[in-house]
Amino acid sequence: MKIVTVLGARPQFIKAAPVSKAFRLAGIEEVLVHTGQHYDANMSDIFFEELDLPKPGYALAVGSGSRPFQMAEGLRRLEPVLAAEKPDIVLVYGDTNATLVGAFVADTFQIPIAHVEAGLRSFNRAMPEETNRILTDQLATWCLAPTPTAMRHLSHDGLAQRAYLVGDVMLDALLQFEAKARETFPDFWERLGLQQKGYWLLTMHRAETTASPEQAIALLRLMDAQDVPIVFPVHPRTRALVESAGPFRNIRCIDPLGYLEMILAECGAAQILTDSGGVQKEAAMLGVPCITLRTETEWTETVDMGMNTIVGLSPEALAAALHQRPGHWDLNAIRQFFGNGQASKAIVSILQGQAISSPTAAESLSV
Numbered sequence: 001m002k003i004v005t006v007l008g009a010r011p012q013f014i015k016a017a018p019v020s021k022a023f024r025l026a027g028i029e030e031v032l033v034h035t036g037q038h039y040d041a042n043m044s045d046i047f048f049e050e051l052d053l054p055k056p057g058y059a060l061a062v063g064s065g066s067r068p069f070q071m072a073e074g075l076r077r078l079e080p081v082l083a084a085e086k087p088d089i090v091l092v093y094g095d096t097n098a099t100l101v102g103a104f105v106a107d108t109f110q111i112p113i114a115h116v117e118a119g120l121r122s123f124n125r126a127m128p129e130e131t132n133r134i135l136t137d138q139l140a141t142w143c144l145a146p147t148p149t150a151m152r153h154l155s156h157d158g159l160a161q162r163a164y165l166v167g168d169v170m171l172d173a174l175l176q177f178e179a180k181a182r183e184t185f186p187d188f189w190e191r192l193g194l195q196q197k198g199y200w201l202l203t204m205h206r207a208e209t210t211a212s213p214e215q216a217i218a219l220l221r222l223m224d225a226q227d228v229p230i231v232f233p234v235h236p237r238t239r240a241l242v243e244s245a246g247p248f249r250n251i252r253c254i255d256p257l258g259y260l261e262m263i264l265a266e267c268g269a270a271q272i273l274t275d276s277g278g279v280q281k282e283a284a285m286l287g288v289p290c291i292t293l294r295t296e297t298e299w300t301e302t303v304d305m306g307m308n309t310i311v312g313l314s315p316e317a318l319a320a321a322l323h324q325r326p327g328h329w330d331l332n333a334i335r336q337f338f339g340n341g342q343a344s345k346a347i348v349s350i351l352q353g354q355a356i357s358s359p360t361a362a363e364s365l366s367v
Contacts, residue, residue, distance in 0.1 A: 001028050001029065001088050001089070001351070001352070002028075002029045002030075002031065002085065002086075002087045002088050002089075003023065003029070003031070003087055003088065003089045003091050003114075003351070004030075004031045004033060004081070004082060004085055004087040004089075004091070005019075005020070005030055005031070005032050005033065005090075005091045005092075005093075006033045006035065006078065006090065006091070006098055006101065006102030007032060007033065007034050007035070007056075007093065007098060008035035008036065008062070008074075008096050008097065008098025008101075009094075009096045009098065010047055010259075011093075011094060011276075011277075011278045012093040012096065012098070012099075013047040013048065013051060013053060013259075014047065014051065014173050014259055014278070015093045015094065015116060015117065015169045015170060015173065016032070016051075016053060016093060017051035017052065017053055017173055017176070017177075018169055018172035018173050018176055018343075018344040019091075019116065019169055019172075019343075019344045019347055019348075020032070020053055020054065021052070021176075021344070022344035022345055022347065022348045023348065026352065028348070028351075028352075030054070031057040031058070031085055031087065032053070032054060032055075032056040032057055033056060033058045033060065033081055033102075034058070034059045034060065035060045035062045035070075035074050035077075035078070035097075035098040035101065036059060036060050036061040036062045036063055046258040046259075047258060047259055050177075050184075050258050050259050050260050051173075051177070051259060058081050060073075060074065060077040060078065060081075061077075062074050062077065067097060067128055070097045071097050071100070074097060074098060074101035075101055075104065075105060078101055078105045079105050079108070082105055082106065082109050082111065083109070087111060088111075088112070089111065089112050089113070089114055089141075089351060090103070090105075090106035090111050090112070090113050090114070091114040091116065091351075092113065092114070092115055092116070092136060093115075093116045093117055094116070094117045094120075094129075094133070095117070095120065095129035095130070095132045095133035095136070096129070096132065097128070097132065099115075099132050099136050100131075100132040100135055100136055103115065103136040103140065104135075104139070106139075107139045112141040113136075113139055113140045113141050113142070114140065114141065114142045114144060114347070114350075114351060115136050115137060115139075115140035115142065115143055115144060116144045116166075116169060116347065117133075117144070117145075117146055117150075117168075117169070118133075118136075118137050118140060118143035118144050118145050118150065118154060119137065119146075119147075119149075119150025119151060119152075119153045119154040119159075119163065120133055120146075120150055120153070120277075120298040120299075121133070121134075121150075121153045121298060122296045122297065122298050123296065124295070124296050126208070127208065128207075129277075137154065137159060138157075138159070140159075140162065141162065142162060142164060142350055142351070143159050143162045143163045143164065144164055144166045144343075144346075144347055144350070145163055145164065145165050145166065146166070146167060146168035146169070146170075146338065146339070146343070147165075147168065147301060147337065147338065148165065149300060150165075151163055151165050164346070164350055166339070166343045166346035166350070167338060167339020167340060167341070167342065167343035167346060168281070168338035168339050168343055169343045169344055169347075170278060170281060170338075171335060171338045171339055171341050171343065172339075172341050172342070172343050172344050173259075174263065174282065174285055174286075175341045177259065177260060177263060178263055178267070181259075181260035181261070181264050182264065184260050185260060185261055185264060188261060188264045188265075188268075189268055192231065192252075192254075194229065194231070194268065196268040197268065197269070197270045198229070198270065199228065199229040199230065199231055199268070199269060199270065200223075200226075200228055200229070200230045200269055200270060200271045200272070200273060201230075201231050201232075201265050201266060201269035201271075201272045201273070201274075202223065202230050202231065202251070202272075202273045202274070203232070203233060203235070203273075203274040203275070203279050204216065204220075204232075204235070204238055204273075204274070204293060205235035205237050205238050205276065206275045206276070206294070207237070208275075208294070209238075209275045209293060209294075209313065210237055210238055210241055212313055213241050213244070215313040215315075216241055216245075216313065217241070217244070217245040218315050219293060219313060219318055220245045220248070220251065221245065222315050222318055222319060223250075223251060223273065223318075223322075224248045224249055224250050224251045225249075225250075226250060226322060228250060228270075229250055230251045230252065230273075231252050231254065231265060231269075232251050232252060232254065233254050233255065233256045233257045233262070234253050234256070235256060236256075263282075263286075266279070266282055266283060266286055266288060267286045267288065269288055270288075270289075271288065271289050271290070272288050272289070272290045272291070273290075273291045274290065274291075274292060274293065275292065275293040275294050277297070277298050277299060280292055280297060280299050280302055280308055281299050281302065281338070283302075283307065283308070284299070284301075284302045284305065284307040284308065284334055285334065285335055285338060286331075287307075287329055287331040287334065289309075290302065290307060290308045290309070291308075291309050291311055291318065291321045291322070292308055292309065292310045292311065293311060293312070293318070294310065294312060295310065295312040295313075296310065297310060301337060305329065305334060305337075306329070307329060307334070309321045309324065
């Protein structure tokens with residue numbers, strides 16, 4: 001069996017790491033295609049090195065640009081790759097432009113499509129990611145869902161016969177790499193002059209956030225007024241906005257972190273503020289309270305658990321959330337909601353034809 005995996009952005013590299021390892025252990029040939037949506041070395045190369053991902057067989061170098069530009073270039077450059085490789089399956093992750101590009105070109109060639117992290121919904125059609133994930137689910141042969149909520153969304157869309165509850169591959173990655181992170185960077189907090197649980201972690205990069213610079217700057221200044229160190233790995237998209245908002249007293253702007261250092265930054269934080277879907281989820285998996293700088297979330301379970309507070313871009317809502325007392329959670333119960341850390345093995349079983357017929361059957365899979 002040959003699988004072509006299409007990747008484009010840093011969260012997808014993280015998700016791909018445990019699945020790619022599972023493919024290798026199962027003797028499945030995998031060809032990685034990197035569209036180049038995240039092309040900065042700190043946003044791309046370091047992830048392949050840290051996560052033991054094979055070098056991409058193809059680098060499409062689409063680069064930055066508008067969504068139509070990235071989509072058009074991705075379609076144009078991926079078509080000859082699939083024509084040459086003739087894979088049995090094309091696998092895509094999540095909801096980026098690269099996700100929909102991979103699914104669309106595969107559909108053109110009538111190649112079966114596996115969509116990892118299927119069924120997520122924010123119900124905000126203004127988000128490009130929402131359109132990407134909905135269309136990819138419709139094209140997919142296998143909708144590989146991370147949570148029961150995602151399964152319900154797929155059933156609502158008439159896709160129940162193609163939906164499989166496999167668990168969350170990001171939990172697989174976290175369980176595989178947390179110990180390695182501590183071993184690789186034992187002096188992480190000392191090097192940054194931080195005390196564990198004595199700082200907050202901030203990430204901000206989404207287009208809808210940076211498209212409202214006045215609101216984003218108001219949020220940054222409100223955070224900076226708090227009497228606590230705030231570590232802010234600055235995404236290239238956000239750099240100009242951050243420079244215009246500074247200088248800061250408590251916000252410490254640093255370069256983007258690799259995955260291993262990001263795990264440490266998250267688990268050592270007293271609180272996380274983010275507009276990232278993946279960081280919201282990792283915060284819950286690590287038992288760290290999270291404030292989400294968006295008006296909605298795909299990970300509604302994190303809100304239901306009391307781990308996540310949605311504040312949008314409202315300084316008033318953020319100020320109120322900052323003064324809430326965090327609760328206490330059963331970390332094992334939270335992690336179990338996202339599966340048993342064996343989502344990658346479930347995916348391999350499905351794609352090899354040993355399809356899991358029951359939504360709960362993935363829980364019985366063991367190493």
